[in-house]
Amino acid sequence: MTTASPRHSDASSDAAVNSLGFAKPPADTRVVVAMSGGVDSSVTAALLHEQGYEVVGITLQLYDHGVAIQAKVACCAGADIHDARTVAGRLGIPHYVLDYEGRFHDQVMQDFADSYLRGETPIPCVRCNQTVKFTDLLKTARDLGADCLATGHYVQRIDADGSAELHRGADPSKDQSYFLFATTPDQLDYLRFPLGGMSKDETRTLAHKYGLAVADKPDSQDICFVPNGRYGDVVRRLRPGAVEAGQIVHLDGTVLGTHDGVIDFTIGQRRGLGIGGRKDADESEGPLYVVAIDAASHRVIVGPQSALACHRVGLSEVSWVSPDGGPEAGTAVLARLRNTAPALPATITTVDGDMALVALDAPQSGISTGQAAVLYDASNPDRVLGGGWITDAPTAGAEAACPAH
Numbered sequence: 001m002t003t004a005s006p007r008h009s010d011a012s013s014d015a016a017v018n019s020l021g022f023a024k025p026p027a028d029t030r031v032v033v034a035m036s037g038g039v040d041s042s043v044t045a046a047l048l049h050e051q052g053y054e055v056v057g058i059t060l061q062l063y064d065h066g067v068a069i070q071a072k073v074a075c076c077a078g079a080d081i082h083d084a085r086t087v088a089g090r091l092g093i094p095h096y097v098l099d100y101e102g103r104f105h106d107q108v109m110q111d112f113a114d115s116y117l118r119g120e121t122p123i124p125c126v127r128c129n130q131t132v133k134f135t136d137l138l139k140t141a142r143d144l145g146a147d148c149l150a151t152g153h154y155v156q157r158i159d160a161d162g163s164a165e166l167h168r169g170a171d172p173s174k175d176q177s178y179f180l181f182a183t184t185p186d187q188l189d190y191l192r193f194p195l196g197g198m199s200k201d202e203t204r205t206l207a208h209k210y211g212l213a214v215a216d217k218p219d220s221q222d223i224c225f226v227p228n229g230r231y232g233d234v235v236r237r238l239r240p241g242a243v244e245a246g247q248i249v250h251l252d253g254t255v256l257g258t259h260d261g262v263i264d265f266t267i268g269q270r271r272g273l274g275i276g277g278r279k280d281a282d283e284s285e286g287p288l289y290v291v292a293i294d295a296a297s298h299r300v301i302v303g304p305q306s307a308l309a310c311h312r313v314g315l316s317e318v319s320w321v322s323p324d325g326g327p328e329a330g331t332a333v334l335a336r337l338r339n340t341a342p343a344l345p346a347t348i349t350t351v352d353g354d355m356a357l358v359a360l361d362a363p364q365s366g367i368s369t370g371q372a373a374v375l376y377d378a379s380n381p382d383r384v385l386g387g388g389w390i391t392d393a394p395t396a397g398a399e400a401a402c403p404a405h
Contacts, residue, residue: 019051020192021159022147026052031192032141033150034133035059035088035095037080039214040152042087043203044194046210048150049091056144057095058137059084062104062128063225083214090212098140100132107131109225113238116231116263119295120370123179123339124223130182138187148192155180156196156382157188164188166321166384168376171199178339181374181387185323232264246298248275251291251307265290265300267395268308268366275302291395309363310395312349313337313373315356315388326351326386327375333385334376335360337367337393343376356388367393 018026026048033045035057049055059081081097088095108127115122133151141149153176154169166188169175183191195203207215226234236243243261250256257275259265265273269290291308292301313335320326327333329351334343335358344364350357358373367390374387 019194020048020053020148020150027054029148030054030056030144030146031148031150032056032058032137032144032146034137034152035084036152036220037083037087037214038152038220039207039212039217040154040195040203042084042152042212042214043206043210044150044152045087045093046091046212047194047206049093050210055091055093056146057084057088057093058140059095059097060100060104060132060137061097062132063101063109080220083217087212087214090210098137100136103136104128104132109234109238113235115370116235117239117242117295118370119262119293121266121368122370123372124225126179126182126372129180134183134187134191138190142190148190150192150194152195153180153193154195154198154200155193155384157191157193158383163323167196167382168384169195170197174200177384178336178372178374181321181372181384182317182319183321184319185321188321232261235263236261244298246300248273248300248302250288251301251303256288256302259300262293262295262298262300265293267291267293267368267393273300273302305365308365308395310360310365310367310393311363312357312359312394313367313390314392315358315373316354316391318351318354318356318386318388320386321384322386332378333358334378334381336374336376337364337390338371343374343381345378346375348375354388365395367395369393 017023018029020029020031022029031048031053033041033048033055035041035045037059045055045057061081085095108124108131111127112122112124138149154171154174155177156167156169158165158167163185166177166180166183168177204215243263245258245260246262247255248257248259267290270287273288286304288302289305289308290300291303294301327348329348331348333346333348335346336343345361347359348356349359369390369392371390372387373390375385377383377385
């Protein structure tokens with residue numbers, strides 16, 4: 001793969017703007033497409049190729065193929081690299097595979113293991129976007145002289161007042177804006193999301209139209225390097241000897257059982273606790289949930305659902321999509337604290353550098369540190385303002401069981 005100069009056009013400044021926002025013909029516009037081997041990125045490449053753009057496909061090898069091929073619905077695994085290469089061959093576009101395995105291991109997988117050992121519930125796909133896909137891959141696209149980098153994410157890039165805004169995907173069931181909250185203004189300026197205005201059904205229809213072998217391929221999992229969804233096994237492999245057994249304790253101090261490691265639990269978990277029922281339990285209490293994880297003492301604290309109520313979240317590594325910076329303290333926003341949760345009213349009460357405190361208008365349950373809090377514009381709910389990593393999410397149970405929390 002050789003470094004190329006950016007494509008230049010003889011078109012005048014008043015030339016028609018193409019579908020990607022450049023004032024030149026598609027044939028003079030070079031686009032690198034991040035091809036994971038799935039249907040979304042494959043259709044992205046095919047759609048842009050059909051529109052006449054000069055398309056270059058790049059696939060990242062992120063982790064060991066011997067592990068990867070065990071997962072039938074992972075991304076960037078050995079079979080997926082083959083699928084991406086096959087699609088590129090059908091389209092007749094150049095295709096490169098870049099070995100980012102070491103970088104992915106150091107920046108994503110290691111962070112994943114450490115986060116679980118701290119009693120958190122991490123989102124490695126966001127870290128991957130931050131540290132690999134939208135950093136290293138974007139640089140590679142620029143080195144290739146590409147005008148932009150296109151991905152198959154279901155989000156929308158809206159040009160407004162001379163700058164780009166990040167908006168939810170048009171299909172609410174596939175919107176991926178939660179995973180892209182950490183996109184910087186410079187990155188967003190260079191990125192394009194051709195599928196953002198489509199539904200998944202429309203994407204698959206196009207895949208059949210283009211005759212792509214991946215048209216009916218299942219969607220990939222968010223955590224691509226966990227073949228069977230058994231996160232604990234991955235952490236134990238990455239951190240041998242670091243996982244310690246401990247106690248499962250009720251809020252009232254009663255020891256209900258033991259566990260093999262806090263990494264096997266997450267806030268809000270109800271099933272698989274292995275403690276059965278309490279003979280002396282108040283029937284009005286209902287089922288027990290994990291309400292706090294004290295990693296330092298290896299304790300998992302359980303209690304009633306009411307003990308899960310969380311009224312505020314503390315954020316670190318806060319970043320804002322707008323080039324003008326983020327909102328000030330006192331700004332009303334919509335806060336989305338899990339990918340599957342709706343964005344609900346909240347207020348940014350404190351902003352201090354890359355730290356922030358967000359007060360929730362109504363308490364939410366099942367909020368875990370290690371997750372992301374994505375903040376949307378209260379006056380334009382589709383617009384992503386930015387967000388940060390949840391480092392503090394005190395529940396009633398946590399404050400009662402861990403006073404130093």
